[in-house]
Amino acid sequence: MSTEMRRFRRDPLASIEHLRHRAPAAVFRLPWGDWCVGDADLARAVLREPEFNGGMSAFFGSLLPSRSNQVAVGRAVRDLLRARVPDFRDGLAAAVADLPATSRWPAAGTALVHRSLADLLLHPRTPSRLRRTVEQAARGGVLVRPPHVWQRAWAEVLRGRLLTGVAEEVAQRRASGTGEPRDVLDAVIGTCPGGMTDQAVAELFVVLFRAIVAPVGCTVAWSVLLACLHAPGSPWPWPVDRVVREALRHRPMAWMVVRPAPAGFGDVPVRAGEVLSVSPYLAHHDERHWTDPDAFRPDRWAEPGGHGPYLPFGTGPFTCAGALPAQVLITATVTALTDGARLTVTGGDERPVLADGLVPRPFTLHRSAEEVNDHDRCVATRLHEPDRP
Numbered sequence: 002m003s004t005e006m007r008r009f010r011r012d013p014l015a016s017i018e019h020l021r022h023r024a025p026a027a028v029f030r031l032p033w034g035d036w037c038v039g040d041a042d043l044a045r046a047v048l049r050e051p052e053f054n055g056g057m058s059a060f061f062g063s064l065l066p067s068r069s070n071q072v073a074v075g076r077a078v079r080d081l082l083r084a085r086v087p088d089f090r091d092g093l094a095a096a097v098a099d100l101p102a103t104s105r106w107p108a109a110g111t112a113l114v115h116r117s118l119a120d121l122l123l124h125p126r127t128p129s130r131l132r133r134t135v136e137q138a139a140r141g142g143v144l145v146r147p148p149h150v151w152q153r154a155w156a157e158v159l160r161g162r163l164l165t166g167v168a169e170e171v172a173q174r175r176a177s178g179t180g181e182p183r184d185v186l187d188a189v190i191g192t193c194p195g196g197m198t199d200q201a202v203a204e205l206f207v208v209l210f211r212a213i214v215a216p217v218g219c220t221v222a223w224s225v226l227l228a229c230l231h232a233p234g235s236p237w238p239w240p241v242d243r244v245v246r247e248a249l250r251h252r253p254m255a256w257m258v259v260r261p262a263p264a265g266f267g268d269v270p271v272r273a274g275e276v277l278s279v280s281p282y283l284a285h286h287d288e289r290h291w292t293d294p295d296a297f298r299p300d301r302w303a304e305p306g307g308h309g310p311y312l313p314f315g316t317g318p319f320t321c322a323g324a325l326p327a328q329v330l331i332t333a334t335v336t337a338l339t340d341g342a343r344l345t346v347t348g349g350d351e352r353p354v355l356a357d358g359l360v361p362r363p364f365t366l367h368r369s370a371e372e373v374n375d376h377d378r379c380v381a382t383r384l385h386e387p388d389r390p
């Protein structure tokens with residue numbers, strides 16, 4: 002294993018920052034051989050320009066036959082989530098009420114988000130066996146790749162069961178006909194081309210299940226962890242929406258997105274078809290564009306300048322279809338966790354593990370009823386004032 006690969010395994014973020022600083026050109030090699038765009042302006046251009054973004058989105062793999070089908074599915078799921086935010090809030094209130102005073106994160110965060118979304122993913126009259134299978138899959142490593150080989154093997158078993166169960170449900174719903182979408186599965190069935198097999202529709206549902214729950218859960222975990230580490234023992238001195246925005250900047254779950262390189266790219270010998278990676282993480286930590294980029298500073302979002310390219314949801318033609326509802330769900334969850342409660346963490350640090358994205362290392366969250374004193378009341382009043390940029 003190369004020295005750089007060892008460094009990467011130890012601390013992936015420090016490793017790619019080191020490679021970027023050392024690189025003479027705007028594009029450099031990653032330890033595993035792919036190219037990475039280090040320059041923030043070029044990164045934004047790669048995500049936006051047609052020469053890098055023609056054809057189909059890799060997000061859906063080869064599950065759908067055309068780009069217009071991909072766009073239609075993304076929009077249908079986004080619209081369903083947007084319309085059902087009130088139901089999400091109801092589920093969230095119950096899930097937060099049941100959260101024990103001490104919980105292990107990030108797993109508890111993903112479970113919390115999954116429980117709050119469960120009725121939106123599969124409506125309550127879906128056979129309870131399938132809903133239990135989804136629950137097991139969410140807890141068993143299907144959402145976020147687990148660290149150990151045996152856990153990954155078990156997650157594959159659960160994923161297989163999930164696909165079988167969802168495919169049976171797809172067949173059932175297709176036979177009886179779906180009207181107004183009641184859940185994400187109806188939205189997917191309603192927009193998929195009729196010729197797709199039940200199995201392919203089920204796979205698409207599982208892609209979306211993971212794409213929705215995992216990054217929302219992990220971003221909630223990063224928001225809670227970073228805010229607690231930077232405001233220990235006190236109510237947070239920042240409004241929740243600033244905390245969430247800053248967590249998405251400082252530790253973007255989607256830290257790397259990839260595109261196939263076109264021929265003759267840049268001033269380095271990139272060959273057509275090689276993998277070109279764009280890192281929202283690097284773009285968010287570029288000192289030429291951001292003031293004090295390595296600091297977790299939610300108040301930067303109340304300041305007029307000092308903001309560079311902000312790409313937690315990508316940008317350009319393949320930008321995240323669910324960016325707006327995702328922000329609403331994350332902010333609602335963090336707000337519910339902090340409402341009337343004081344949060345502290347033990348055992349957490351800012352270094353991520355890489356598991357389909359930047360995931361916080363395990364930490365313990367302690368949540369206790371808030372004792373409101375005069376100082377806190379004063380801070381709380383400030384927090385509820387509207388944000389003035």
Ligand code: HEM
Pocket residue numbers: 058059060071072074075078079082212213216217220254255258259312313314315316318319320321322323324326327
């Ligand atoms: C914190 C939460 C989320 C993050 C950080 C996130 C991040 C991203 C990113 C970076 C991309 C672009 C990938 C690329 O350029 O190759 C993407 C694509 C996508 N995301 Fe999200 N996402 C989140 C939540 C959601 C949710 C809730 C939905 C549900 C609708 C969703 C649906 C999609 C879809 C359908 C695409 C593919 C868009 C296309 O290619 O047309 N995402 N997401």
